[in-house]
Amino acid sequence: MNTSIRVELSNNKKTKPAVSELGFGKYYTDHMFIMDYDASIGWHDARVVPYQPITLDPAAKVFHYGQTVFEGLKAYKTADGKIRLFRPSKNFERLNRSNERLSIPHLDEELALEALKQLILADQDWIPTAEGTSLYIRPYIIATEAALGVSPSKQYKFMIIMSPVGSYYAEGIHPVKIFVESEYVRAVKGGVGNAKTAGNYAAGLKAQENAAAQGSSQVLWLDGVHRKFIEEVGSMNVFFNLNGTIVTPALNGSILDGITRDSIIGLIKHWNIPLEERALSIDELVEAHSNGTLIEAFGTGTAAVISPIGELMWLGRKLSINNGETGELSAKLYDTLTGIQTGKIEDPFGWMVILENEDVANRA
Structure with a gap:
């Protein structure tokens, strides 16, 4: 498996929405991550690319047999510019457990985490900083083989998209x-x-x-x-x-x-x-x-x-x-x-993954 990650930055940046307009899952960042799988070569062609539609054959197995899994997590940015991820490794561990149940090939969790970091760094300006806001992250895998037969797909796409989201409790936490x-x-x-x-x-x-x-x-x-x-x-x-x-x-x-x-x-x-x-x-x-x-x-x-x-x-x-x-x-x-x-309260459990300022400078 080729573990290098190619980065292609967008030359056509989107206008970012106002914090008051964010809601949940309404807007998407400038970039996305894609990696392909083929049974003959495994996972390959890991890349951060401009956010774009994807093209699938009408017979792609995800449409007919529901072979797909996903995750959800968030990134936060503090006043000092540090980017914080909450237990991201646990998400990729669970994604692989879902993969096992849905007969989807195992994903290299370290590579997936590195891909996530590079994608976040490419779109770090999309992380909202207002109280209660965050960057919602959606990793997912879909079966892409064009074949009408009830059997596991031989081809897949692993993708990550991201969306700035507003406060879930804009008017305060309520039952x-x-x-x-x-x-x-x-x-x-x-x-x-x-x-x-x-x-x-x-x-x-x-x-x-x-x-x-x-x-x-x-x-x-x-x-x-x-x-x-x-x-x-x-x-x-x-x-x-x-x-x-x-x-x-x-x-x-x-x-x-x-x-x-x-x-x-x-x-x-x-x-x-x-x-x-x-x-x-x-x-x-x-x-x-x-x-x-x-x-x-x-x-x-x-x-x-x-x-x-x-x-x-x-x-x-x-x-x-x-x-x-x-x-x-x-x-x-x-x-x-x-x-x-x-970051307002100390993390005694070691749950947070921090992307330091020097990381941003080296990767951006």
Whole structure:
């Protein structure tokens, strides 16, 4: 495999949007990373190039058999010009786990991280610095072989695109309403629920529409076998404070191993707060709500970091949590993790990867 990375800088730079216009995933930087795979030669032709459309044959396998995986992470820039990445190696480790499940060739994680760094340095001026903003990064792989046959592709593209994003909580962190899904299921053990692949999200869109129609912003999925054990919330893992003990569903083969989830568990343990990773039924949650031991709940994910849950809707019944307000632990976790990510708080875990000013000078 040729591990050199070719860099072709754009001569036609885009106009950057105002911070107030950013939103999430609306604008894209000047460059992207592409690397190709062919079964005869492996991964090759790693390159940073101007952001551009890609051309695929109508028979490309990604269109017909859904062979694709992706990741999501963020970059931040501090006042001294340093660029900060939050646990990027964990994303590429998980991408390879998803690759294994989807029969996609293994990716060199060190090369992928180096490619990411070079792409960020090429587009460092796109990293917003206003409070709560960041550069969202989307690595992904698609099957490109033009062949209508149900078998793993012999050709792929690995790409990274980036988008400046606004503050998830422009008006301050606030709880969301969650609809507990009772009809549809997201995944089962042995399926692809623990892989970050597009089909998982497409399968949840109908339930998401139904939830929105009933005034909820997210779906809480139950397990696909018993239809009673909590799994995850839409694009987030989920935690509950049950009488002072934090409980989160154990990874069981159908739940995504969230990097923010893992980080939150690390913080909770660091603070010596009781924590349990175990099976948790909706019946136990309803009972905890009834007897007053369901103190707070929150989701965790890259986009929001922490998303407090103010209400659960289950079989037409609304269960208010912490009077619909952000819980004390939710707020502390949000402030701490975002503080570590942006350099406002010391990083005792070694989570952050820093691109120093001299790195920028040498690579730009």
